[in-house]
Amino acid sequence: MNLPGLYIHIPFCKTKCPYCHFYSTTDISSVDVFIVSIIREMALYADAFDTFDTVYIGGGTPSLLTIHQLDSIISGVHKHFDVPPNAEITIEVNPADGDLAWYRSLKSLGVNRLHLGVQSFSDQALTFLGRRHRSDDAFAALDNTVHAGFDNFGLDLIYGVPGQNLQSWRESLASAVSLSPPHLSAYQLAIEEDTPLCHSYRCGSFDIPDEDASLAFFLETSAYLERSGYHHYEVSNYAASPSQRSRHNQKYWDHTPYLGLGPGAHSFKEGRRWWNHRSIEGYLKDLAEGTAPVAGDETLTRDDLRLETLFMSLRTAAGIDVAAFCLQFGENLPEIHPSIIQSLVDGGLIVFKDGRISPTTRGLAVADQLALIF
Amino acid sequence: MTSMDYIRNFSIIAHIDHGKSTLADRLIQHTGGCDARNFQDQILDNMDIERERGITIKSQAISLPYTARDGNTYNLNLIDTPGHVDFSYEVSRSLASCEGVLLLIDAAQGVQAQTLANLYLAMEHDLEIIPVINKIDLPSADVERVIEQIDSELGLDTDTHLKCSAKEGTGIEDILEAIVQRIPSPTGTPEAPLSALIFDAQYDSFRGTVIHCRIMDGVVQSGDIIRFMYGGATYKVEEVGHFLLSRQKREVLSAGEVGYIIAGVKTISDVRTGDTITLENRPCDKPLPGFKEVKPVVFASIYPIASDDYEDLAVSLEKYKLNDASFVYEKDASVALGQGFRCGFLGLLHLDIVQERLEREYDQSLILSVPSVRFRLTLKDGTVQYVDNPSHYPPQMDIAKGEEPYIRAAMMMPERYLGAVMKLCQEKRGMNSSLSYPGPGRAELIYEMPLSEVIYDFYDRFKSVSQGYGSFDYELIDFRDSNLVLVDILVNGEKVDALSQIVHRDRARACGLQACERLKEEIPKQMFKIALQAAIGGEIIARTTITAFRKDVTAKCYGGDISRKRKLLEKQKKGKKRMKMIGNVSIPQSAFLAVLKSDTD
Numbered sequence: 001m002n003l004p005g006l007y008i009h010i011p012f013c014k015t016k017c018p019y020c021h022f023y024s025t026t027d028i029s030s031v032d033v034f035i036v037s038i039i040r041e042m043a044l045y046a047d048a049f050d051t052f053d054t055v056y057i058g059g060g061t062p063s064l065l066t067i068h069q070l071d072s073i074i075s076g077v078h079k080h081f082d083v084p085p086n087a088e089i090t091i092e093v094n095p096a097d098g099d100l101a102w103y104r105s106l107k108s109l110g111v112n113r114l115h116l117g118v119q120s121f122s123d124q125a126l127t128f129l130g131r132r133h134r135s136d137d138a139f140a141a142l143d144n145t146v147h148a149g150f151d152n153f154g155l156d157l158i159y160g161v162p163g164q165n166l167q168s169w170r171e172s173l174a175s176a177v178s179l180s181p182p183h184l185s186a187y188q189l190a191i192e193e194d195t196p197l198c199h200s201y202r203c204g205s206f207d208i209p210d211e212d213a214s215l216a217f218f219l220e221t222s223a224y225l226e227r228s229g230y231h232h233y234e235v236s237n238y239a240a241s242p243s244q245r246s247r248h249n250q251k252y253w254d255h256t257p258y259l260g261l262g263p264g265a266h267s268f269k270e271g272r273r274w275w276n277h278r279s280i281e282g283y284l285k286d287l288a289e290g291t292a293p294v295a296g297d298e299t300l301t302r303d304d305l306r307l308e309t310l311f312m313s314l315r316t317a318a319g320i321d322v323a324a325f326c327l328q329f330g331e332n333l334p335e336i337h338p339s340i341i342q343s344l345v346d347g348g349l350i351v352f353k354d355g356r357i358s359p360t361t362r363g364l365a366v367a368d369q370l371a372l373i374f
Numbered sequence: 375m376t377s378m379d380y381i382r383n384f385s386i387i388a389h390i391d392h393g394k395s396t397l398a399d400r401l402i403q404h405t406g407g408c409d410a411r412n413f414q415d416q417i418l419d420n421m422d423i424e425r426e427r428g429i430t431i432k433s434q435a436i437s438l439p440y441t442a443r444d445g446n447t448y449n450l451n452l453i454d455t456p457g458h459v460d461f462s463y464e465v466s467r468s469l470a471s472c473e474g475v476l477l478l479i480d481a482a483q484g485v486q487a488q489t490l491a492n493l494y495l496a497m498e499h500d501l502e503i504i505p506v507i508n509k510i511d512l513p514s515a516d517v518e519r520v521i522e523q524i525d526s527e528l529g530l531d532t533d534t535h536l537k538c539s540a541k542e543g544t545g546i547e548d549i550l551e552a553i554v555q556r557i558p559s560p561t562g563t564p565e566a567p568l569s570a571l572i573f574d575a576q577y578d579s580f581r582g583t584v585i586h587c588r589i590m591d592g593v594v595q596s597g598d599i600i601r602f603m604y605g606g607a608t609y610k611v612e613e614v615g616h617f618l619l620s621r622q623k624r625e626v627l628s629a630g631e632v633g634y635i636i637a638g639v640k641t642i643s644d645v646r647t648g649d650t651i652t653l654e655n656r657p658c659d660k661p662l663p664g665f666k667e668v669k670p671v672v673f674a675s676i677y678p679i680a681s682d683d684y685e686d687l688a689v690s691l692e693k694y695k696l697n698d699a700s701f702v703y704e705k706d707a708s709v710a711l712g713q714g715f716r717c718g719f720l721g722l723l724h725l726d727i728v729q730e731r732l733e734r735e736y737d738q739s740l741i742l743s744v745p746s747v748r749f750r751l752t753l754k755d756g757t758v759q760y761v762d763n764p765s766h767y768p769p770q771m772d773i774a775k776g777e778e779p780y781i782r783a784a785m786m787m788p789e790r791y792l793g794a795v796m797k798l799c800q801e802k803r804g805m806n807s808s809l810s811y812p813g814p815g816r817a818e819l820i821y822e823m824p825l826s827e828v829i830y831d832f833y834d835r836f837k838s839v840s841q842g843y844g845s846f847d848y849e850l851i852d853f854r855d856s857n858l859v860l861v862d863i864l865v866n867g868e869k870v871d872a873l874s875q876i877v878h879r880d881r882a883r884a885c886g887l888q889a890c891e892r893l894k895e896e897i898p899k900q901m902f903k904i905a906l907q908a909a910i911g912g913e914i915i916a917r918t919t920i921t922a923f924r925k926d927v928t929a930k931c932y933g934g935d936i937s938r939k940r941k942l943l944e945k946q947k948k949g950k951k952r953m954k955m956i957g958n959v960s961i962p963q964s965a966f967l968a969v970l971k972s973d974t975d
Contacts, residue, residue: 037596041524197720215925252934266934273937307947308940310574343958347902368926372947 009262154183670718
């Protein structure tokens with residue numbers, strides 16, 4: 001079994017992006033008590049978890065924190081858990097935040113991977129997305145990243161933004177590629193329930209691409225980035241080389257245990273998943289009383305695990321390991337469903353070879369539906 | 375033993391929704407059949423579906439002890455009748471058990487098609503008819519107009535009418551008095567050999583079949599050996615009695631009385647409505663007149679959605695059948711849908727009721743094939759076949775002549791809807807129409823139409839073009855020549871036999887195209903392109919395509935909140951489970967249902 005991963009959720013933002021579904025607050029008055037609390041939360045799990053070989057500081061906006069605050073958190077991690085020297089330690093950075101000195105200090109804290117929330121190189125799209133940076137900030141942030149000596153970093157991009165067409169999207173991709181990031185994530189703008197974006201969408205303020213247009217964006221992204229030397233290894237993720245994939249995210253996809261700290265964070269261990277309060281108040285209150293700020297949990301049944309394994313495997317280019325799946329769930333998929341496999345192969349949605357059922361690019365576009373077939 | 379002079383047997387007849395069940399409830403309440411505390415609205419309609427749809431499906435009977443103004447106590451036997459054209463034979467048997475009827479007319483709607491149809495039935499049985507104008511409390515009530523209709527359209531003496539509001543409970547006492555004074559007491563000879571008319575039967579899981587009957591002559595008591603004169607079987611009587619709110623055991627049932635007989639009859643199918651019961655060792659000369667073998671006119675196959683549920687469905691049908699003698703079924707198998715049952719119904723409403731009860735009371739998930747009538751085919755070798763199942767349709771080249779059943783439809787409506795209704799009837803291949811004006815501004819339209827045109831959506835469309843003011847009644851008349859073809863539906867080249875239909879050639883293309891369009895609306899996009907085709911033999915007459923599903927709206931799947939995504943997918947998966955796989959295409963139940971309905975807009 002792989003070593004577990006640690007996720008740390010920093011629930012603060014200067015401004016809220018209308019599309020974002022993750023928990024955060026713009027009230028930063030409780031940052032200091034939050035830092036004390038999250039370290040207290042680490043202590044609560046020091047017995048259950050031992051060693052992490054990935055640490056991911058996300059949010060929210062972790063780059064709002066000062067170096068001193070981040071240092072406290074990272075020191076806390078080291079105090080309560082073992083983190084080997086070769087561990088992947090990632091932090092999400094908003095391109096509007098930080099100067100070269102701040103980036104350099106991150107490096108000295110042991111952070112070795114940056115994830116930059118660029119989202120777009122079009123100022124028009126950035127405005128729609130409610131981002132507080134401009135495309136110039138993104139170039140500057142990349143500059144700082146490189147100058148501070150980070151060789152492992154990734155960019156987030158969003159497509160399907162109203163007003164965007166294939167041509168303007170290609171220009172954003174070209175800008176991204178010109179900066180040679182080892183890792184790229186490209187997400188389709190999703191209208192999540194209970195977000196301001198969802199509300200204005202329902203009011204008819206804007207249109208989103210239809211199914212055909214979405215597919216065109218998806219295929220163009222894949223083709224463009226593959227041509228530029230990136231491997232499309234998961235629905236939304238691209239890496240210049242296998243070693244530059246996000247090691248942390250892969251733990252979510254293959255049921256490796258992970259511990260999530262901070263409001264709204266999810267954890268998984270030994271078939272149980274639990275999640276923290278999605279409010280800073282509830283979170284702080286529980287920790288002040290010395291109890292884990294857990295809002296709910298569930299124990300996955302075999303059927304739950306099976307479905308998760310299917311849909312998460314089919315979101316990756318590697319796909320399903322037939323033998324491993326059979327060992328765990330007692331189902332030899334190609335033997336049970338030969339005609340389905342054959343028609344999916346004929347339809348160009350999967351490839352079945354070397355004991356793996358792997359989605360093609362078109363298959364990745366319909367990964368969820370593929371999972372429901374079996 | 376009650377003297378016959380103190381018995382009255384009567385029924386309430388009315389057009390649908392004219393308030394029959396509400397009046398029955400009032401009569402029960404007024405005669406103390408039950409106290410207010412136990413009063414449950416519409417006691418006679420005791421099935422959920424009956425209460426929801428406001429129609430009576432099965433006949434029921436109840437004895438009301440009533441002390442009249444003359445100081446005597448009478449036993450008023452109310453025999454409730456089903457209120458829909460599908461069940462007109464059952465109505466006729468109930469009426470044959472009575473001496474009189476209350477003809478209930480809605481004060482706002484006036485005389486409607488079933489008012490007339492029911493009146494004619496009552497007249498055929500020589501019954502005393504008491505017109506009762508109901509709903510006089512409605513703001514839209516027009517009592518004067520209804521009195522005028524009683525004279526001009528029904529040809530009844532206007533002095534005989536009564537007025538009531540069953541809802542408010544006014545006029546009830548007058549009705550009870552009129553029953554006593556105007557409806558004749560039953561005749562019959564207790565000393566004569568037993569003859570009893572079966573007008574209904576119910577299944578009791580402890581006692582077996584409970585036979586509802588009217589004793590015409592003679593007496594019957596427990597220990598007697600009885601014989602069904604048409605059915606032929608003999609049984610030993612275990613118990614006889616009257617219907618109060620529950621069964622009340624009695625020593626004997628005697629001429630003139632209405633009651634029940636329990637005689638160890640295992641299944642309700644052994645008891646046929648209209649049959650005559652007599653004594654084995656002292657039989658009557660001849661059975662009572664009017665017996666008819668009830669024949670289903672609409673047929674459809676029922677399949678379980680999951681083929682594993684076939685055994686369950688079989689058990690449910692068996693149980694259901696215990697209480698519905700008019701429902702018939704046999705095993706049937708479809709290539710596309712697997713094992714199922716071919717079922718016969720008295721009409722489309724009956725079909726609806728059976729489907730709904732199976733789903734609701736027996737928790738079955740069903741797929742129903744397109745309903746069909748029974749066609750008569752003469753083959754080139756001279757043999758005659760009756761075919762109600764498209765999968766038994768012989769090769770077209772073997773058929774010399776096709777015929778389909780026709781009905782005579784009687785429709786009544788305000789004159790202003792005449793044009794729209796005639797247009798609808800012509801579209802449904804109606805012919806030989808005749809038109810009369812039974813009253814000012816009111817038209818009665820008679821059309822001869824193929825039954826197959828009526829079983830789909832005729833009634834709904836008729837209601838809609840006449841804006842709810844039209845009423846409809848029909849009877850089967852005969853078979854007539856028809857140029858029939860079999861239209862098959864193919865999904866990705868695979869024939870879905872449950873969607874095949876036998877139709878008139880002129881309608882084949884429209885019908886095939888419509889089926890394809892309906893399927894297209896209902897079948898969700900799948901991983902592959904789906905071709906939908908309609909064909910007569912090898913000839914494709916209509917086609918359409920469902921494009922493949924091409925892109926998920928792929929929500930982010932990190933931050934570890936995988937449970938949320940799994941739950942979304944589980945929901946979709948549940949939806950898929952309710953679908954039927956045809957080849958590699960999942961077809962939802964709604965698609966099968968949608969094909970049944972024709973265009974209503």
